[in-house]
Amino acid sequence: MSFQPKFEVVVSQSEIWSLLRSAAEEAARAEPHLGSLLNATVLSHGDLAAALSFQIARKIGDNELAAMSVREVCTDAFTADPTIVAAAEADLQAVAERDPAIRSLLQPFLYFKGFQALQASRVGHWLWSQGRETLAFHFQSRISELFQIDIHPGARLGSGLFLDHGTGIVIGETAVVGDDVSMLHNVTLGGTGAERGDRHPKIGKGVLLGAGAKVLGNIVVGDYAKVASGSVVLKPVPSGCTVAGVPARLVNCPTGAEPARTMDHTLADVVFDFSI
Known part of the structure; x- marks a missing residue:
């Protein structure tokens, strides 16, 4: 029996947020146990920037740097440099185009550590560019601990990147x-x-x-x-x-x-x- 993929390739980056929301809505109906998670990470937000700042904060916040503080840093970064969010859109599109295992954009956004490490690293690089090296190193350390992906905050990363598996x-x-x-x-x-x-x-x-x-x-x-x-x-x-x-x-x-x-x-x- 041949495998038929469940996800069609994204046509343009402008579709990313609406496709992500639609996938979260469908998942919430299909799996009510994850309803709170899906609402908190995707459905309660008005755009990808807000959802992404929450997701990064949820992942790398800890006792030393609370999630609310991480989210504030992410929001500052996205406001100062909108290309960070544009790069995240391109990264999601890259996963959709290149990963035959993908079912929806919800997978990389919530669960793919390559995608998540990339987005947090982009914020770390913004901190580095602002001369905030200690906080940038904190981001790097947390990303490495959580995702087993070690990206120095000084590294310059393009957009439309796909870190498959990532480890x-x-x-x-x-x-x-x-x-x-x-x-x-x-x-x-x-x-x-x-x-x-x-x-x-x-x-x-x-x-x-x-x-x-x-x-x-x-x-x-x-x-x-x-x-x-x-x-x-x-x-x-x-x-x-x-x-x-x-x-x-x-x-x-x-x-x-x-x-x-x-x-x-x-x-x-x-x-x-x-x-x-």
């Missing part, structure tokens, strides 16, 4: 992640030692990073490249190419139009033996 992802302070990137669990964007300064990878637009991929050092992974699962990348990767292995070598050029969107982790049947 074990590490992104260093001077890393840059472009728009529309997909990465799986245990990806590391790290340094090569104890050097200081600009020391972390720059990931281009539309890149696919497979499970367990390690990209180390201040190197560029070009737009629409693919890094195969388990690879260790120590040299720049040309745009549109696939690398694989330890250490990583070029195995296919061109890779394909948009590997992060297709989520195609396969390698070419013919492997080319040339180094990068």
